Amino acid sequence: MSAEFEHLVAEFERFQAGIRSADDRFAGLGAMQQELAELRASASSPDGGVTVVTGPGGAVLDVRFTEAGLAKGPQALSAAVLATLREAVGEAARRQALIVQEHVGDDLGLVDQVLETQATAFGTTVEELRAKLADEPPRTAAEDFSEERVLRQADAAPPPPPPPPAGGDSAGDKFLRTLFEEDD
Template sequence: MPGEFEQLVAEFERFQAGVRNADDRFTGLGAMQQQLTELRASAASPDGGVTVVTGPGGAVLDVKFTEAALAKGPHALSAALLATLREAVGEAARRQAVIVEEAMGDDLGLVDQVLETQAVAFGTTVEELRSKLPDGTPQAEDFSEQRVLRPADPPTAPPAPGPSAGDRFLRTLFDEED
């Protein structure tokens, strides 16, 4: 009987840990949403003549040209604008992926997926794009599989057919009172 009670307590603790994990993730959603709303990324052309600022989802928020960029003519200006737009939108996507991964965990490898896709699309390497991620970007640690108070319980054998451990415990408890 003591073994059954300990098993019930362990099951209850695992259930509570799952609830705490879900609560922690939902708590982080509000902060994640705020960070995504405030997201800004900017890029400038190599000569500094074109600057583009983007927001969430790569939305273009601002475009600035210098007099020197305007003087280069429409074809050069167009090429500089498109290249700078790609860079700014790509930066916004990378930052969004980092924010989401920090809040939700890296189970999906979201940042890696974005980097791999952009490397192919932009004709560069994942390492080059990774170097453009914000310095000091904290990586979320996943503590969901770690025990806090004691080491993990050894694996339990599947329950035998018949009444559950909880049913047997309650029957034994009431039988002892008679």
């Protein structure tokens, strides 16, 4: 019965470790959600006459004009606004992809997908967009979960079982002892 009890204790502690791991992953998701909610990206026209600020999902939060930008005339101003909007929304999408990749890993190739889609849509190259991504200022976050995994790979081995308890006074031992004492 002692070997069976030790096996049950080891299984229970492995279960507890799995719960702690899931809790850690969900904490990372909360941080990711917060980072996404706080996301801001901006772009300015080449002459600085138009500035667009976007948020999560490319939502337009602000559009600013300088006097020089307004003096361009309707067609030139419209073209500058549209080009600057595209750039700011593209930057927001790239940053979002980076945030998600940092938290869930690169199994999906999300950043590459975004860069390829934008290269096609904007008539540029993936390399040019990747350079912009490298030039963008780094995010500041309260915690760094970039090494945390949220999605498991299908072929990943399960974590090794915890070593058997040395003193027999772990929380799992106490729980199982209480459980067995009630049955007697």
